[in-house]
């Protein structure tokens with residue numbers, strides 16, 4: 366029996382810390398709606414991330430920049446309703462919500478207001494912010510208000526127009542040193558965990574070993590304390606995204622397309638509904 370089935374208790378930031386201390390890997394995936402969150406929660410996932418990747422996979426934008434705070438709150442509250450209703454009758458995953466672009470950068474008061482809106486209006490358990498030293502003030506202010514914060518370093522998609530590409534980050538020593546310093550700073554000011562995106566596996570290892578708090582990777586190799594993927598990628602709903610770090614567990618794009626084609630044919634051929642499918 367897998368570890369998560371033996372421990373259906375509610376996942377808190379303290380539980381995550383204990384998991385790291387005990388060498389138990391942490392599982393994290395994205396969800397943006399009630400139905401998907403219900404499945405992830407019932408499967409025993411540790412953390413649901415209401416990611417601003419909703420801007421891409423749900424809204425069809427090219428980047429994560431356009432999604433608004435109101436839209437993130439809508440997604441987050443749908444997810445929270447599912448997490449309260451697991452088959453075991455207990456709340457399980459921790460729900461972390463991305464603060465979207467433009468709601469925390471360069472203005473600590475605005476950052477606190479944004480985080481409080483997410484916590485109050487969605488019922489989520491924590492927020493995630495992208496960046497290191499440049500957003501230290503915003504993160505500190507949110508933490509001081511008692512809101513748990515997860516950091517996000519490496520490839521930070523909200524800054525895509527600054528960097529210009531989605532290539533692997535921190536391959537050079539200078540950028541790697543900066544990332545390690547940022548990670549240590551995020552731990553010091555009180556973040557409960559950090560996401561590391563698309564960096565060399567050896568650097569992921571170095572950061573996970575240097576930090577006491579959990580480090581969750583996406584394209585950061587196997588030595589970090591847990592893994593996160595975008596659920597639509599893992600299930601093969603998205604089709605044109607093939608980074609090396611992605612493992613597809615299903616090919617739902619083709620499965621759903623096939624099912625819909627069958628439905629269309631049945632309707633056209635007057636085969637649906639049949640005698641048993643009517644009143």
Ligand code: KIV
Nearest residue numbers: 395416417418560593
């Ligand atoms: O928005 C998101 O889905 C994320 C993950 C890629 C970590 O931030």
